[in-house]
Amino acid sequence: MRLKNKNIIVTAAAQGIGRATAIAFANHGANVIAIDINNEILSELNSINSKIKTQKLDCTNKLAVEEFCSSINKIDVLFHAVGFVHHGALLDCDTEEFNRSINVNLYSAYLMSHSLLPKMIKQKKGNIIIVSSAASSVKGVPNRFIYATTKAALNGFVKSIAADYIKDGIRSNAILPGTVETPSWEGRVQMADDPVQARKDFIARQAMGRLAQPEEIASMAMYLASDESEFVTGTLNLIDGGWTL
Numbered sequence: 001m002r003l004k005n006k007n008i009i010v011t012a013a014a015q016g017i018g019r020a021t022a023i024a025f026a027n028h029g030a031n032v033i034a035i036d037i038n039n040e041i042l043s044e045l046n047s048i049n050s051k052i053k054t055q056k057l058d059c060t061n062k063l064a065v066e067e068f069c070s071s072i073n074k075i076d077v078l079f080h081a082v083g084f085v086h087h088g089a090l091l092d093c094d095t096e097e098f099n100r101s102i103n104v105n106l107y108s109a110y111l112m113s114h115s116l117l118p119k120m121i122k123q124k125k126g127n128i129i130i131v132s133s134a135a136s137s138v139k140g141v142p143n144r145f146i147y148a149t150t151k152a153a154l155n156g157f158v159k160s161i162a163a164d165y166i167k168d169g170i171r172s173n174a175i176l177p178g179t180v181e182t183p184s185w186e187g188r189v190q191m192a193d194d195p196v197q198a199r200k201d202f203i204a205r206q207a208m209g210r211l212a213q214p215e216e217i218a219s220m221a222m223y224l225a226s227d228e229s230e231f232v233t234g235t236l237n238l239i240d241g242g243w244t245l
């Protein structure tokens, strides 16, 4: 019960890292509002743990986010995992694709944080955890131009919030996973010209010779969300199986 009675919002909760994290948080006593744009899969969470309430929400929709956040009374933690992987280098990324990644990966984090931070400041306590990536300011990865650019921005995002609001009792940290076996990762494998080889290549680039499971990322999230990490803010937490060694 490391998160007993904490009120936590988890975004991108329908699948992958967000889903595993929502379940882990609820299993440790948190009241979780699990958000996703995909209500069909999201609603499965309702029958998994009664401490999870689901909410369909597009985290890039300003009005919808503000309306939802105005209904929140007490918020201890925002765990934001919304993200989209564009495949390609700079010359493969047109303006529309550029703006889409900025919108989904960066603007969604801004909107959710911008709407919830005033409540946290009022409480004199709050905790923002953003899922970034090792493919960011930490590691240059082929064909991840706009993805890594937005994730690098998120690394600056958490540090800025940590610096500006530390006196208000706000903490802000990022999680930087390597490759995690999630439905969207599986989709990227299947879209490759040779999915069998693509799977092998993804696994080979992890020094440990395996992918992470979403539950392993949830374990790190648990630490950052709990009071065990009270002295931790502005940090970029790699969990990458040695990818960036």
Ligand SMILES: NC(=O)c1ccc[n+]([C@@H]2O[C@H](COP(=O)([O-])OP(=O)(O)OC[C@H]3O[C@@H](n4cnc5c(N)ncnc54)[C@H](O)[C@@H]3O)[C@@H](O)[C@H]2O)c1
Pocket (backbone or CB within 6 Å): 011, 012, 013, 014, 015, 016, 017, 018, 035, 036, 037, 038, 057, 058, 059, 060, 081, 082, 083, 084, 085, 104, 108, 131, 132, 133, 134, 176, 177, 178, 179, 180, 181, 182, 183, 184, 185, 214
């Ligand atoms: N899987 C990996 O290998 C990996 C590695 C490093 C970082 N990450 C990051 O972790 C996060 C989660 O990735 P994943 O692979 O676990 O999940 P995923 O990509 O499988 O699922 C993402 C979820 O986000 C939801 N979503 C998308 N846009 C949304 C929006 N506008 N509003 C609300 N929900 C929205 C989708 O419906 C989906 O359920 C992402 O930010 C991703 O960049 C993933």
